[in-house]
Amino acid sequence: MVSDIFPKYYLVAYVCGSVAIIATLLLRFMYNHMTGITFGLRVGILLVMLGLAVYAGTVIRPKAHEARTQMRSVSEESPNYPEIHDKFRSLHRQSAIMNSAVFLLGIAILFINAYTYRD
Numbered sequence: 001m002v003s004d005i006f007p008k009y010y011l012v013a014y015v016c017g018s019v020a021i022i023a024t025l026l027l028r029f030m031y032n033h034m035t036g037i038t039f040g041l042r043v044g045i046l047l048v049m050l051g052l053a054v055y056a057g058t059v060i061r062p063k064a065h066e067a068r069t070q071m072r073s074v075s076e077e078s079p080n081y082p083e084i085h086d087k088f089r090s091l092h093r094q095s096a097i098m099n100s101a102v103f104l105l106g107i108a109i110l111f112i113n114a115y116t117y118r119d
Contacts, residue, residue: 003065010057013102017050038116045109049102056098064091 024042067088074081 003068006057006061006065010053010061013053013057014050017046017053021046021050038112041112042109045105045112049105052098052102056095060091060095060098064088064095067091 021043024039024046028039067084070084071081071088074084
């Protein structure tokens with residue numbers, strides 16, 4: 001079930017990240033109300049978020065899926081199992097860190113927007 005969910009999860013992240021960047025750029029050029037620093041900070045954070053999501057979804061996820069498939073095809077008593085298990089755990093940890101960073105950066109964007117539009 002998890003293998004079926006993650007491709008959709010990352011697709012949503014790609015779409016939302018792209019829409020957020022485009023919307024930020026459109027707001028900047030249509031209304032010109034964002035200052036240089038807040039605009040740059042928003043776009044920079046959104047680009048980092050999208051970059052992390054794309055990397056996690058296109059590089060890390062396929063490798064983790066392959067490692068999980070290998071783990072399931074080998075018994076736990078197999079001499080290769082610990083190496084495969086460690087590889088999966090490392091990839092899973094990297095993915096979790098990247099997704100946590102995306103989440104925390106999203107919260108940072110919310111605070112930046114709240115601060116900018118507090119008037």
